[in-house]
Amino acid sequence: xxxxxxxxxxxxxxxxxxxxxxxxxxxxxxxxxxxxxxxxxxxxxxxxxxxxxxxxxxxxxxxxxxxxxxxxxxxxxxxxxxxxxxxxxxxxxxxxxxxxxxxxxxxxxxxxxxxxxxxxxxxxxxxxxxxxxxxxxxxxxxxxxxxxxxxxxxxxxxxxxxxxxxxxxxxxxxxxxxxxxxxxxxxxxxxxxxxxxxx
Amino acid sequence: xxxxxxxxxxxxxxxxxxxxxxxxxxxxxxxxxxxxxxxxxxxxxxxxxxxxxxxxxxxxxxxxxxxxxxxxxxxxxxxxxxxxxxxxxxxxxxxxxxxxxxxxxxxxxxxxxxxxxxxxxxxxxxxxxxxxxxxxxxxxxxxxxxxxxxxxxxxxxxxxxxxxxxxxxxxxxxxxxxxxxxxxxxxxxxxxxxxxxxx
DNA sequence: ACCTGAACACCGTTCAAGT
DNA sequence: ACCTGAACACCGTTCAAGT
Numbered sequence: 001x002x003x004x005x006x007x008x009x010x011x012x013x014x015x016x017x018x019x020x021x022x023x024x025x026x027x028x029x030x031x032x033x034x035x036x037x038x039x040x041x042x043x044x045x046x047x048x049x050x051x052x053x054x055x056x057x058x059x060x061x062x063x064x065x066x067x068x069x070x071x072x073x074x075x076x077x078x079x080x081x082x083x084x085x086x087x088x089x090x091x092x093x094x095x096x097x098x099x100x101x102x103x104x105x106x107x108x109x110x111x112x113x114x115x116x117x118x119x120x121x122x123x124x125x126x127x128x129x130x131x132x133x134x135x136x137x138x139x140x141x142x143x144x145x146x147x148x149x150x151x152x153x154x155x156x157x158x159x160x161x162x163x164x165x166x167x168x169x170x171x172x173x174x175x176x177x178x179x180x181x182x183x184x185x186x187x188x189x190x191x192x193x194x195x196x197x198x199x
Numbered sequence: 200x201x202x203x204x205x206x207x208x209x210x211x212x213x214x215x216x217x218x219x220x221x222x223x224x225x226x227x228x229x230x231x232x233x234x235x236x237x238x239x240x241x242x243x244x245x246x247x248x249x250x251x252x253x254x255x256x257x258x259x260x261x262x263x264x265x266x267x268x269x270x271x272x273x274x275x276x277x278x279x280x281x282x283x284x285x286x287x288x289x290x291x292x293x294x295x296x297x298x299x300x301x302x303x304x305x306x307x308x309x310x311x312x313x314x315x316x317x318x319x320x321x322x323x324x325x326x327x328x329x330x331x332x333x334x335x336x337x338x339x340x341x342x343x344x345x346x347x348x349x350x351x352x353x354x355x356x357x358x359x360x361x362x363x364x365x366x367x368x369x370x371x372x373x374x375x376x377x378x379x380x381x382x383x384x385x386x387x388x389x390x391x392x393x394x395x396x397x398x
Numbered sequence: 399a400c401c402t403g404a405a406c407a408c409c410g411t412t413c414a415a416g417t
Numbered sequence: 418a419c420c421t422g423a424a425c426a427c428c429g430t431t432c433a434a435g436t
Contacts, residue, residue: 115372236429
Protein backbone atom coordinates (compact mmCIF):
# COMPACT_ATOMS: atom_id res chain seq x y z
CA UNK A 1 0.00 0.00 0.00
CA UNK A 2 1.97 2.98 -1.27
CA UNK A 3 -0.68 5.45 -0.10
CA UNK A 4 0.69 7.29 2.92
CA UNK A 5 -2.70 8.55 4.04
CA UNK A 6 -3.55 5.48 6.11
CA UNK A 7 -6.73 5.59 8.14
CA UNK A 8 -7.92 3.34 10.92
CA UNK A 9 -11.58 3.20 10.01
CA UNK A 10 -12.28 6.31 8.04
CA UNK A 11 -9.98 8.96 9.34
CA UNK A 12 -6.53 9.87 10.41
CA UNK A 13 -7.60 12.62 12.73
CA UNK A 14 -11.36 12.70 13.08
CA UNK A 15 -11.27 15.24 15.88
CA UNK A 16 -9.39 17.81 13.83
CA UNK A 17 -11.56 17.13 10.81
CA UNK A 18 -14.75 17.60 12.82
CA UNK A 19 -13.49 20.86 14.29
CA UNK A 20 -12.50 22.20 10.90
CA UNK A 21 -15.84 21.24 9.38
CA UNK A 22 -17.65 22.74 12.35
CA UNK A 23 -15.97 26.11 11.88
CA UNK A 24 -16.87 26.08 8.20
CA UNK A 25 -20.48 25.21 8.99
CA UNK A 26 -20.55 27.93 11.62
CA UNK A 27 -19.45 30.47 9.03
CA UNK A 28 -21.89 29.25 6.37
CA UNK A 29 -24.98 28.39 8.38
CA UNK A 30 -24.55 30.00 11.77
CA UNK A 31 -24.72 28.28 15.09
CA UNK A 32 -28.18 26.92 14.34
CA UNK A 33 -26.79 24.92 11.44
CA UNK A 34 -24.33 23.20 13.74
CA UNK A 35 -25.32 19.66 14.69
CA UNK A 36 -23.24 16.68 15.65
CA UNK A 37 -25.24 14.43 13.34
CA UNK A 38 -24.83 16.71 10.35
CA UNK A 39 -21.14 17.09 11.08
CA UNK A 40 -20.73 13.33 11.21
CA UNK A 41 -22.65 13.01 7.94
CA UNK A 42 -20.54 15.67 6.22
CA UNK A 43 -17.35 14.00 7.31
CA UNK A 44 -18.60 10.55 6.35
CA UNK A 45 -18.80 8.86 9.69
CA UNK A 46 -21.57 7.43 11.83
CA UNK A 47 -23.51 9.86 13.97
CA UNK A 48 -22.15 8.30 17.16
CA UNK A 49 -18.51 8.55 16.15
CA UNK A 50 -17.96 12.15 17.31
CA UNK A 51 -18.77 11.07 20.87
CA UNK A 52 -15.29 9.52 21.07
CA UNK A 53 -13.74 12.95 20.54
CA UNK A 54 -16.30 15.28 22.06
CA UNK A 55 -18.16 14.17 25.17
CA UNK A 56 -21.25 16.07 24.08
CA UNK A 57 -22.22 18.99 21.92
CA UNK A 58 -21.12 21.50 24.53
CA UNK A 59 -17.61 20.03 24.42
CA UNK A 60 -17.54 20.67 20.68
CA UNK A 61 -18.72 24.25 21.16
CA UNK A 62 -16.07 24.75 23.85
CA UNK A 63 -13.36 23.46 21.54
CA UNK A 64 -14.53 25.78 18.75
CA UNK A 65 -14.48 28.71 21.18
CA UNK A 66 -10.95 27.92 22.34
CA UNK A 67 -9.81 27.72 18.74
CA UNK A 68 -11.55 31.04 18.06
CA UNK A 69 -9.72 32.80 20.87
CA UNK A 70 -6.44 31.39 19.59
CA UNK A 71 -7.12 32.68 16.09
CA UNK A 72 -8.11 36.08 17.50
CA UNK A 73 -4.92 36.15 19.55
CA UNK A 74 -2.88 35.41 16.43
CA UNK A 75 -4.66 38.10 14.41
CA UNK A 76 -4.00 40.72 17.08
CA UNK A 77 -0.40 39.64 17.58
CA UNK A 78 0.25 39.86 13.85
CA UNK A 79 -1.08 43.39 13.60
CA UNK A 80 2.02 45.44 12.96
CA UNK A 81 2.94 48.00 15.57
CA UNK A 82 2.81 51.59 14.36
CA UNK A 83 5.12 54.53 15.12
CA UNK A 84 2.97 55.86 17.92
CA UNK A 85 0.92 54.07 20.56
CA UNK A 86 -2.13 55.83 19.12
CA UNK A 87 -1.43 54.36 15.71
CA UNK A 88 -1.03 50.88 17.13
CA UNK A 89 -4.26 51.22 19.09
CA UNK A 90 -6.08 52.25 15.92
CA UNK A 91 -4.65 49.32 13.97
CA UNK A 92 -5.54 46.84 16.68
CA UNK A 93 -9.04 48.24 16.95
CA UNK A 94 -9.59 47.73 13.21
CA UNK A 95 -8.21 44.20 13.42
CA UNK A 96 -10.51 43.33 16.30
CA UNK A 97 -13.59 44.70 14.63
CA UNK A 98 -12.69 43.08 11.34
CA UNK A 99 -12.24 39.71 13.01
CA UNK A 100 -15.47 40.05 14.97
CA UNK A 101 -17.59 41.06 12.00
CA UNK A 102 -16.04 38.54 9.60
CA UNK A 103 -16.53 35.76 12.15
CA UNK A 104 -19.68 36.95 13.87
CA UNK A 105 -21.13 33.53 14.61
CA UNK A 106 -17.80 32.35 15.98
CA UNK A 107 -17.35 35.40 18.20
CA UNK A 108 -20.92 35.08 19.45
CA UNK A 109 -20.13 31.50 20.39
CA UNK A 110 -16.85 32.52 22.05
CA UNK A 111 -18.66 34.94 24.34
CA UNK A 112 -21.77 32.84 24.72
CA UNK A 113 -23.25 31.82 28.01
CA UNK A 114 -20.65 30.54 30.43
CA UNK A 115 -18.80 27.59 28.93
CA UNK A 116 -18.67 24.29 30.76
CA UNK A 117 -16.12 24.25 33.60
CA UNK A 118 -14.48 21.27 31.90
CA UNK A 119 -13.17 23.65 29.25
CA UNK A 120 -12.00 26.15 31.86
CA UNK A 121 -8.29 25.62 31.72
CA UNK A 122 -7.70 25.67 27.97
CA UNK A 123 -10.34 28.37 27.68
CA UNK A 124 -8.66 30.64 30.23
CA UNK A 125 -5.32 30.30 28.51
CA UNK A 126 -6.86 31.10 25.13
CA UNK A 127 -8.68 34.14 26.49
CA UNK A 128 -5.51 35.40 28.15
CA UNK A 129 -3.64 34.92 24.87
CA UNK A 130 -6.25 37.00 23.05
CA UNK A 131 -5.90 39.86 25.53
CA UNK A 132 -2.11 39.63 25.73
CA UNK A 133 -1.43 42.01 22.83
CA UNK A 134 -3.84 44.74 23.99
CA UNK A 135 -2.52 44.50 27.56
CA UNK A 136 1.08 44.71 26.35
CA UNK A 137 0.21 47.70 24.22
CA UNK A 138 -1.35 49.55 27.14
CA UNK A 139 1.63 48.72 29.34
CA UNK A 140 4.00 50.04 26.70
CA UNK A 141 1.94 53.19 26.16
CA UNK A 142 1.92 53.83 29.91
CA UNK A 143 5.71 53.69 29.94
CA UNK A 144 5.79 56.25 27.15
CA UNK A 145 3.40 58.45 29.13
CA UNK A 146 0.71 58.23 26.48
CA UNK A 147 -1.87 56.42 28.63
CA UNK A 148 -2.98 57.09 32.20
CA UNK A 149 -1.78 54.94 35.07
CA UNK A 150 -3.76 51.98 36.30
CA UNK A 151 -3.97 48.21 35.97
CA UNK A 152 -3.18 47.64 32.29
CA UNK A 153 -5.43 44.59 32.10
CA UNK A 154 -8.42 46.55 33.34
CA UNK A 155 -7.72 49.40 30.96
CA UNK A 156 -7.36 46.94 28.09
CA UNK A 157 -10.61 45.18 29.01
CA UNK A 158 -12.36 48.52 29.11
CA UNK A 159 -11.02 49.48 25.70
CA UNK A 160 -11.67 46.14 24.02
CA UNK A 161 -15.18 46.12 25.47
CA UNK A 162 -16.02 49.15 23.34
CA UNK A 163 -14.92 47.27 20.24
CA UNK A 164 -16.79 44.12 21.22
CA UNK A 165 -19.93 46.19 21.75
CA UNK A 166 -19.56 47.80 18.33
CA UNK A 167 -19.15 44.37 16.77
CA UNK A 168 -22.30 43.21 18.54
CA UNK A 169 -24.22 46.21 17.23
CA UNK A 170 -22.96 45.66 13.70
CA UNK A 171 -23.78 41.95 13.81
CA UNK A 172 -27.31 42.55 15.00
CA UNK A 173 -27.99 45.32 12.50
CA UNK A 174 -28.29 48.10 15.09
CA UNK A 175 -25.40 49.73 13.25
CA UNK A 176 -25.42 49.59 9.46
CA UNK A 177 -22.37 47.72 8.17
CA UNK A 178 -21.45 50.69 5.97
CA UNK A 179 -21.00 53.05 8.91
CA UNK A 180 -19.09 50.52 11.00
CA UNK A 181 -15.68 51.61 9.77
CA UNK A 182 -16.24 55.27 10.56
CA UNK A 183 -17.75 54.44 13.92
CA UNK A 184 -14.85 52.30 15.02
CA UNK A 185 -12.45 55.13 14.22
CA UNK A 186 -14.58 57.63 16.13
CA UNK A 187 -14.86 55.27 19.06
CA UNK A 188 -11.12 54.71 19.04
CA UNK A 189 -10.56 58.44 19.08
CA UNK A 190 -12.84 58.87 22.10
CA UNK A 191 -11.03 55.98 23.76
CA UNK A 192 -7.59 57.45 23.15
CA UNK A 193 -8.68 60.85 24.40
CA UNK A 194 -10.28 59.25 27.45
CA UNK A 195 -7.11 57.38 28.31
CA UNK A 196 -4.71 60.26 27.67
CA UNK A 197 -2.97 61.50 30.82
CA UNK A 198 -4.39 64.80 32.07
CA UNK A 199 -2.06 67.60 32.99
CA UNK B 200 -71.42 31.29 34.51
CA UNK B 201 -70.34 33.96 37.00
CA UNK B 202 -66.69 33.45 36.22
CA UNK B 203 -65.47 36.41 34.21
CA UNK B 204 -62.34 34.69 32.96
CA UNK B 205 -63.98 33.18 29.90
CA UNK B 206 -61.74 31.34 27.50
CA UNK B 207 -62.42 30.21 23.98
CA UNK B 208 -60.64 26.88 24.09
CA UNK B 209 -58.11 27.17 26.83
CA UNK B 210 -57.01 30.74 26.93
CA UNK B 211 -57.99 34.34 26.88
CA UNK B 212 -54.78 35.54 25.37
CA UNK B 213 -52.55 32.64 24.40
CA UNK B 214 -50.06 34.86 22.63
CA UNK B 215 -49.37 36.98 25.69
CA UNK B 216 -49.25 33.94 27.92
CA UNK B 217 -46.74 32.22 25.63
CA UNK B 218 -44.54 35.32 25.54
CA UNK B 219 -44.61 35.68 29.30
CA UNK B 220 -43.79 32.02 29.82
CA UNK B 221 -41.02 32.25 27.22
CA UNK B 222 -39.32 35.10 29.03
CA UNK B 223 -39.49 33.18 32.30
CA UNK B 224 -38.02 30.08 30.66
CA UNK B 225 -35.32 32.22 29.08
CA UNK B 226 -34.33 33.52 32.48
CA UNK B 227 -34.43 30.10 34.16
CA UNK B 228 -33.02 27.82 31.46
CA UNK B 229 -31.37 30.05 28.91
CA UNK B 230 -32.10 30.13 25.22
CA UNK B 231 -31.39 26.40 24.89
CA UNK B 232 -34.32 25.63 27.19
CA UNK B 233 -36.67 27.50 24.92
CA UNK B 234 -38.81 25.26 22.72
CA UNK B 235 -42.22 25.78 21.21
CA UNK B 236 -43.32 22.33 22.30
CA UNK B 237 -42.24 22.83 25.90
CA UNK B 238 -43.86 26.24 25.97
CA UNK B 239 -47.12 24.77 24.70
CA UNK B 240 -46.88 22.01 27.31
CA UNK B 241 -46.21 24.47 30.13
CA UNK B 242 -49.16 26.60 29.14
CA UNK B 243 -51.44 23.58 28.70
CA UNK B 244 -52.11 23.65 25.00
CA UNK B 245 -51.32 21.38 22.07
CA UNK B 246 -47.90 21.68 20.52
CA UNK B 247 -49.34 23.06 17.30
CA UNK B 248 -51.36 25.81 18.94
CA UNK B 249 -48.54 28.40 19.13
CA UNK B 250 -48.35 28.35 15.33
CA UNK B 251 -51.50 30.48 15.25
CA UNK B 252 -49.69 33.24 17.13
CA UNK B 253 -46.12 32.81 16.00
CA UNK B 254 -45.44 31.73 12.44
CA UNK B 255 -42.37 29.81 13.53
CA UNK B 256 -39.82 29.77 16.31
CA UNK B 257 -37.95 32.74 14.88
CA UNK B 258 -41.13 34.82 15.11
CA UNK B 259 -41.32 33.99 18.81
CA UNK B 260 -37.66 34.95 19.31
CA UNK B 261 -38.27 38.20 17.43
CA UNK B 262 -41.23 39.01 19.65
CA UNK B 263 -39.19 38.32 22.78
CA UNK B 264 -36.42 40.58 21.47
CA UNK B 265 -38.84 43.42 20.74
CA UNK B 266 -40.26 43.10 24.22
CA UNK B 267 -36.73 43.10 25.62
CA UNK B 268 -35.82 46.35 23.86
CA UNK B 269 -39.02 47.90 25.18
CA UNK B 270 -38.19 46.88 28.73
CA UNK B 271 -34.65 48.19 28.33
CA UNK B 272 -36.02 51.48 26.98
CA UNK B 273 -38.30 51.76 30.01
CA UNK B 274 -35.47 51.00 32.45
CA UNK B 275 -33.26 53.67 30.89
CA UNK B 276 -36.07 56.23 30.70
CA UNK B 277 -36.88 55.68 34.37
CA UNK B 278 -33.32 56.28 35.50
CA UNK B 279 -33.51 59.59 37.26
CA UNK B 280 -31.50 62.43 35.80
CA UNK B 281 -28.73 63.72 38.05
CA UNK B 282 -27.51 67.28 38.65
CA UNK B 283 -24.75 67.06 36.10
CA UNK B 284 -24.59 65.37 32.71
CA UNK B 285 -21.71 63.31 34.09
CA UNK B 286 -23.87 62.07 36.94
CA UNK B 287 -26.67 61.14 34.57
CA UNK B 288 -24.26 59.29 32.31
CA UNK B 289 -22.96 57.32 35.27
CA UNK B 290 -26.46 56.43 36.42
CA UNK B 291 -27.51 55.33 32.93
CA UNK B 292 -24.36 53.25 32.55
CA UNK B 293 -25.11 51.39 35.76
CA UNK B 294 -28.71 50.83 34.69
CA UNK B 295 -27.63 49.45 31.34
CA UNK B 296 -25.07 47.08 32.80
CA UNK B 297 -27.47 45.97 35.52
CA UNK B 298 -30.17 45.22 32.96
CA UNK B 299 -27.75 43.38 30.69
CA UNK B 300 -26.26 41.22 33.41
CA UNK B 301 -29.58 40.47 35.12
CA UNK B 302 -31.11 39.51 31.76
CA UNK B 303 -28.10 38.08 30.02
CA UNK B 304 -29.93 35.46 27.96
CA UNK B 305 -32.51 38.02 26.89
CA UNK B 306 -29.91 40.58 25.86
CA UNK B 307 -27.95 37.94 23.99
CA UNK B 308 -31.14 37.11 22.11
CA UNK B 309 -31.87 40.80 21.45
CA UNK B 310 -28.50 41.26 19.78
CA UNK B 311 -28.39 37.82 18.21
CA UNK B 312 -27.84 37.14 14.56
CA UNK B 313 -29.89 39.38 12.34
CA UNK B 314 -33.59 39.01 13.13
CA UNK B 315 -36.02 38.07 10.41
CA UNK B 316 -36.98 41.02 8.19
CA UNK B 317 -40.60 40.35 9.09
CA UNK B 318 -39.87 41.73 12.55
CA UNK B 319 -38.05 44.72 11.14
CA UNK B 320 -40.59 47.44 11.73
CA UNK B 321 -41.50 46.73 15.33
CA UNK B 322 -37.89 45.83 16.01
CA UNK B 323 -36.56 49.13 14.64
CA UNK B 324 -39.01 51.11 16.72
CA UNK B 325 -38.07 49.18 19.86
CA UNK B 326 -34.34 49.63 19.23
CA UNK B 327 -34.82 53.35 18.64
CA UNK B 328 -36.81 53.58 21.87
CA UNK B 329 -33.98 51.92 23.77
CA UNK B 330 -31.43 54.38 22.43
CA UNK B 331 -33.72 57.42 22.83
CA UNK B 332 -32.66 58.22 26.38
CA UNK B 333 -28.89 57.98 25.75
CA UNK B 334 -29.23 60.06 22.57
CA UNK B 335 -31.29 62.70 24.38
CA UNK B 336 -28.73 62.80 27.17
CA UNK B 337 -25.86 63.36 24.74
CA UNK B 338 -27.82 66.08 22.94
CA UNK B 339 -28.54 67.80 26.23
CA UNK B 340 -24.92 67.53 27.37
CA UNK B 341 -23.76 69.01 24.08
CA UNK B 342 -26.00 72.03 24.66
CA UNK B 343 -24.43 72.47 28.07
CA UNK B 344 -21.00 72.26 26.50
CA UNK B 345 -20.10 69.13 28.45
CA UNK B 346 -19.76 66.83 25.43
CA UNK B 347 -17.97 67.36 22.14
CA UNK B 348 -19.90 68.20 18.98
CA UNK B 349 -20.99 65.50 16.55
CA UNK B 350 -23.99 63.36 15.63
CA UNK B 351 -25.50 62.58 19.04
CA UNK B 352 -26.74 59.18 17.87
CA UNK B 353 -23.28 58.11 16.81
CA UNK B 354 -21.76 59.33 20.05
CA UNK B 355 -24.45 57.51 22.01
CA UNK B 356 -23.90 54.30 20.03
CA UNK B 357 -20.20 54.56 20.70
CA UNK B 358 -20.74 55.04 24.42
CA UNK B 359 -23.39 52.33 24.81
CA UNK B 360 -21.19 49.92 22.85
CA UNK B 361 -18.62 50.08 25.64
CA UNK B 362 -21.31 49.06 28.14
CA UNK B 363 -22.63 46.30 25.91
CA UNK B 364 -19.11 44.96 25.53
CA UNK B 365 -18.58 44.95 29.28
CA UNK B 366 -21.87 43.11 29.73
CA UNK B 367 -20.75 40.53 27.17
CA UNK B 368 -17.47 40.04 29.01
CA UNK B 369 -19.23 39.67 32.35
CA UNK B 370 -21.77 37.25 30.95
CA UNK B 371 -19.10 35.04 29.42
CA UNK B 372 -16.92 35.05 32.51
CA UNK B 373 -14.04 36.99 30.92
CA UNK B 374 -14.65 39.56 33.66
CA UNK B 375 -15.40 38.28 37.14
CA UNK B 376 -18.84 39.41 38.26
CA UNK B 377 -17.33 40.96 41.42
CA UNK B 378 -15.16 43.39 39.51
CA UNK B 379 -17.90 44.37 37.07
CA UNK B 380 -19.16 47.29 39.16
CA UNK B 381 -15.73 48.87 39.48
CA UNK B 382 -14.98 48.32 35.83
CA UNK B 383 -18.16 49.95 34.60
CA UNK B 384 -17.35 53.04 36.67
CA UNK B 385 -13.81 53.14 35.32
CA UNK B 386 -15.05 52.67 31.78
CA UNK B 387 -17.61 55.43 32.27
CA UNK B 388 -14.88 57.73 33.51
CA UNK B 389 -12.74 57.05 30.43
CA UNK B 390 -15.82 57.62 28.28
CA UNK B 391 -16.66 60.95 29.90
CA UNK B 392 -13.08 62.13 29.61
CA UNK B 393 -12.96 61.01 26.00
CA UNK B 394 -16.12 62.93 25.13
CA UNK B 395 -15.22 66.10 27.04
CA UNK B 396 -14.64 69.13 24.79
CA UNK B 397 -10.98 69.98 24.40
CA UNK B 398 -9.90 73.58 24.86
C1' DA C 399 -61.08 31.75 14.38
C1' DC C 400 -58.70 28.67 17.16
C1' DC C 401 -57.11 24.41 18.56
C1' DT C 402 -56.12 19.14 18.18
C1' DG C 403 -53.68 14.90 16.74
C1' DA C 404 -51.01 12.54 13.58
C1' DA C 405 -47.14 12.64 10.60
C1' DC C 406 -42.46 13.79 8.89
C1' DA C 407 -37.77 14.79 9.13
C1' DC C 408 -34.65 16.16 12.05
C1' DC C 409 -32.00 16.36 16.79
C1' DG C 410 -28.55 14.75 21.19
C1' DT C 411 -27.33 10.96 23.88
C1' DT C 412 -26.60 6.22 25.18
C1' DC C 413 -25.14 1.51 24.60
C1' DA C 414 -24.41 -3.16 23.08
C1' DA C 415 -21.93 -4.93 19.36
C1' DG C 416 -18.44 -5.26 15.90
C1' DT C 417 -13.20 -4.84 14.08
C1' DA D 418 -9.08 2.16 20.60
C1' DC D 419 -12.40 3.45 17.45
C1' DC D 420 -16.49 3.08 15.03
C1' DT D 421 -21.39 1.19 13.87
C1' DG D 422 -26.43 0.62 14.26
C1' DA D 423 -30.40 0.62 16.91
C1' DA D 424 -33.02 2.84 20.41
C1' DC D 425 -35.02 6.63 23.18
C1' DA D 426 -36.79 10.98 24.15
C1' DC D 427 -36.88 15.13 22.43
C1' DC D 428 -37.36 18.92 18.57
C1' DG D 429 -39.84 22.35 14.52
C1' DT D 430 -43.12 22.36 11.01
C1' DT D 431 -47.13 21.03 8.40
C1' DC D 432 -51.85 19.72 7.65
C1' DA D 433 -56.32 17.54 7.66
C1' DA D 434 -59.81 17.48 10.98
C1' DG D 435 -62.66 18.99 14.68
C1' DT D 436 -65.55 22.84 17.43
